[in-house]
Amino acid sequence: MDSLLLRKLPLGLRISLSALTLVLLGGYAASGLHMAEHHGPRDGQEGLTGDDITGVYHGVQSPSPLRSALEAGHPDDLDGAVQVPAAEREALLAWLNSGRVIEDWDNFDLGEMVPADLLDANCMACHGRGATNPIEPPLEYLDDVRVLAFDNNVSPTDEAILLASTHAHALSLFVIALAAVLLLCLTRFRRSWVSAVSLAISVGLLLDLVSWWLARDSAIWVNGILLGGTAHALGIGLAGVLVLADLWLPAADKD
Numbered sequence: 001m002d003s004l005l006l007r008k009l010p011l012g013l014r015i016s017l018s019a020l021t022l023v024l025l026g027g028y029a030a031s032g033l034h035m036a037e038h039h040g041p042r043d044g045q046e047g048l049t050g051d052d053i054t055g056v057y058h059g060v061q062s063p064s065p066l067r068s069a070l071e072a073g074h075p076d077d078l079d080g081a082v083q084v085p086a087a088e089r090e091a092l093l094a095w096l097n098s099g100r101v102i103e104d105w106d107n108f109d110l111g112e113m114v115p116a117d118l119l120d121a122n123c124m125a126c127h128g129r130g131a132t133n134p135i136e137p138p139l140e141y142l143d144d145v146r147v148l149a150f151d152n153n154v155s156p157t158d159e160a161i162l163l164a165s166t167h168a169h170a171l172s173l174f175v176i177a178l179a180a181v182l183l184l185c186l187t188r189f190r191r192s193w194v195s196a197v198s199l200a201i202s203v204g205l206l207l208d209l210v211s212w213w214l215a216r217d218s219a220i221w222v223n224g225i226l227l228g229g230t231a232h233a234l235g236i237g238l239a240g241v242l243v244l245a246d247l248w249l250p251a252a253d254k255d
């Protein structure tokens with residue numbers, strides 16, 4: 001057993017294990033970047049956010065802010081707001097539900113009820129860029145309206161794809177995690193550190209994978225994915241550093 005300690009291995013083996021450890025760390029860095037690029041843009045915000053993870057594993061429903069505001073009776077409930085005539089509110093809602101939001105925005109065939117004009121008349125006093133106190137969001141141009149007019153529903157990843165992904169990840173990550181834990185065991189470091197890092201690697205992984213499935217029904221498990229995934233990845237990173245350190249730090253004479 002003693003001859004298996006990393007620092008006592010012959011030079012060739014220490015170089016091999018170092019190379020493999022670097023491959024492992026590079027692989028984890030690459031999967032982090034891949035996830036950020038692949039899932040990051042989902043919620044329209046820079047980077048990988050909790051919402052992106054929720055989108056992938058649970059799905060997100062965010063209804064059109066424009067329709068929600070109109071349905072909620074906005075802005076009639078605000079102090080000093082001029083009431084929106086009922087017929088005009090209905091015309092705006094009909095337009096938003098028509099499936100022709102872009103085409104009909106300034107379609108003059110709609111006569112009195114051209115959406116762009118209705119927004120001008122009813123909303124621009126507050127939501128115009130030229131208003132005394134301009135209020136976000138602006139509603140002047142088609143580009144303003146476009147981002148507010150649609151529901152943004154993200155469905156979770158298809159079950160068959162999640163199953164394939166679980167199968168691939170569970171099997172390969174088992175081998176990787178086991179290798180990392182075993183290598184850690186062969187270092188000189190305190191057993192309590194080694195145990196802590198091993199727990200992060202293995203319990204983190206289990207929590208992550210189980211949460212992928214639980215998050216479909218209940219969004220609270222998205223936290224399990226974030227927590228488990230982060231613990232696992234940090235654990236692997238730390239294990240890599242510890243293993244490299246043990247391979248190359250001079251062994252004390254009496255060891």
Ligand code: HEC
Pocket residue numbers: 065066069070074075078080081082084119122123124125126127135136137139148
């Ligand atoms: C009297 C000023 C005023 C008028 C007129 C007004 N708004 Fe607003 N609007 C506000 C204020 C203040 C907010 C931010 C606080 C809130 O949401 O009530 C807001 C927020 C909004 C939002 C963003 C809600 C969100 O989810 O973030 C939308 C969309 C909106 N208004 C649409 C409209 C539309 C459409 C009209 C015309 C039919 C309109 N507003 C007219 C004052 C106004």
